[in-house]
Amino acid sequence: MGCIRVETDSALGIITLDDPAGGNRLHPEALAALREGARVLVDDPGVRAVLLRSSGDPFCLGMDLERLGGADDASRAAGIEGAVGDYVRLLDGIHDSPKPFIAAVEGAVKAGGVGLVSACDVVVATERASFELGEAFFGIIPANVLPFLLSVRTPLQKARYLILTGRTLSAREALTVGIVDELLGEAEAERGLRELLKRMWRTSPAAVAEAKSFTRELLGLDAGEAKSRARRKLQEMLEGGEALGAVRSFNEGGTPPWFGKFRPSRPLLVSAGRSPQGGAP
Numbered sequence: 303m304g305c306i307r308v309e310t311d312s313a314l315g316i317i318t319l320d321d322p323a324g325g326n327r328l329h330p331e332a333l334a335a336l337r338e339g340a341r342v343l344v345d346d347p348g349v350r351a352v353l354l355r356s357s358g359d360p361f362c363l364g365m366d367l368e369r370l371g372g373a374d375d376a377s378r379a380a381g382i383e384g385a386v387g388d389y390v391r392l393l394d395g396i397h398d399s400p401k402p403f404i405a406a407v408e409g410a411v412k413a414g415g416v417g418l419v420s421a422c423d424v425v426v427a428t429e430r431a432s433f434e435l436g437e438a439f440f441g442i443i444p445a446n447v448l449p450f451l452l453s454v455r456t457p458l459q460k461a462r463y464l465i466l467t468g469r470t471l472s473a474r475e476a477l478t479v480g481i482v483d484e485l486l487g488e489a490e491a492e493r494g495l496r497e498l499l500k501r502m503w504r505t506s507p508a509a510v511a512e513a514k515s516f517t518r519e520l521l522g523l524d525a526g527e528a529k530s531r532a533r534r535k536l537q538e539m540l541e542g543g544e545a546l547g548a549v550r551s552f553n554e555g556g557t558p559p560w561f562g563k564f565r566p567s568r569p570l571l572v573s574a575g576r577s578p579q580g581g582a583p
Contacts, residue, residue, distance in 0.1 A: 315343030322358030364413025417447035
């Protein structure tokens with residue numbers, strides 16, 4: 303797929319942004335390749351989760367605005383409509399997928415790249431990561447980023463602050479505002495990511511899918527309705543028998559059938575593959 307690489311390893315789907323020289327920008331070809339790669343991996347019954355990474359710094363500098371121009375107003379409008387639509391559909395597909403998406407960020411993330419990361423279920427970052435919403439410098443706002451950032455990851459005032467100032471956040475600052483879920487030290491980043499995925503490989507795929515859909519369902523509900531739906535959801539899942547069967551397995555010294563062993567054959571972080579200790583990425 304050119305600027306995008308798609309592969310699998312130990313039931314993990316891996317999508318690599320592979321155009322660091324071009325800033326891993328989201329031009330029409332990259333958006334199409336990302337959407338197709340995500341679709342293929344989500345539809346693959348052998349894939350339990352999807353890892354989104356980059357082959358170098360930057361991680362993603364957002365939409366390639368220069369590629370949206372056209373020879374005339376009509377062609378420019380059509381190009382903009384197509385690219386914006388593909389971007390929104392990509393983020394929707396990640397956010398609404400029954401399988402978890404994990405973003406592993408090692409470099410700079412700007413503008414639309416922040417939306418791409420924010421749509422993922424788990425965001426891990428090393429100290430080399432940074433995050434910036436600088437669209438206002440160019441006379442626009444990150445409108446399509448906000449549904450995946452505002453309230454989902456950051457409070458309204460913090461999102462407004464980031465847009466109005468265009469301030470670049472370090473990985474540690476991004477952790478404090480909720481854009482990043484887990485900060486990995488450079489020396490142990492590969493090991494930390496593997497440990498996270500090993501834990502995820504012990505969770506029920508059905509429960510993961512329910513968690514994603516039910517948390518979306520709760521957004522915007524008042525407290526009373528949220529509690530009512532939560533009670534019904536728990537009763538429904540307990541009556542399904544899977545959870546009680548898992549408890550029985552634990553009590554008898556066994557494990558549920560969905561427990562898997564995560565043993566990737568290659569480094570998960572491209573930086574680890576470049577180190578003397580790692581293999582080729």
